[in-house]
Amino acid sequence: MNTSTNLTFKVPERAEVSTNNQAIFDNLQKGLGFVPNLYAYFGKNETALADYLTLQNRKSTLKATEREVINLVTSQINGCRYCQSAHTALGKMNGFTDNQILEIRKGNATFDEKLDALAKFTVSVVENRGKATPQAVETFFKAGYTEVNLIDVIIVVGDKIISNYIHNLTQIDIDFPLVAEL
Known part of the structure; x- marks a missing residue:
């Protein structure tokens, strides 16, 4: 709970996200053994989860x-x-x-x-x-x-x-x- 606003932000379940995000949830489940709550929260938005994972997994010169x-x-x-x-x-x-x-x-x-x-x-x-x-x-x-x-x-x-x-x-x-x- 965010105490500054008294709002509760809910992590969506697989059934509550788009078909595209459900497929990403399935891949995360397969690869990590679970869907991290932060990634799941991105799934509320139609494109944010895929966009964020693309950014995170981009090729880099850094180890x-x-x-x-x-x-x-x-x-x-x-x-x-x-x-x-x-x-x-x-x-x-x-x-x-x-x-x-x-x-x-x-x-x-x-x-x-x-x-x-x-x-x-x-x-x-x-x-x-x-x-x-x-x-x-x-x-x-x-x-x-x-x-x-x-x-x-x-x-x-x-x-x-x-x-x-x-x-x-x-x-x-x-x-x-x-x-x-x-």
Whole structure:
């Protein structure tokens, strides 16, 4: 429940979404073993779920671990418990330890110089609404990232902001193991 408005936002059941979205629900069920509530909520809209999944699954110059760094940092800054929890689970699937994930959520990755530059760059981008500090940009490029990578980072940040804002507005139930607040 969103306590600021006293409205309850309901996650739709499969039968309550369009035929196209039902097919996507079936694919998610097959691939993940369940339909995450946040994805299901996108299913209320005829095109949003397919559009969002296309954005999320686009080809990228960034590795899965790099995308998880961006997802964790962005979700932490935006205060999205759903995405913090989901991306903690995904981060573990991508080889990060619990301690590394906590460090990433705080905007650092001292265990890996390149990921540390990425985490700090992401913090600067998100906190400054795209106007990253010159130092964060310089450190990002010195770590070996390119302008092509920069574009992909911004696309991942944008993707994550969409899901962060949807959850922050709706406060739908978190169906991943809930992570602790920092």
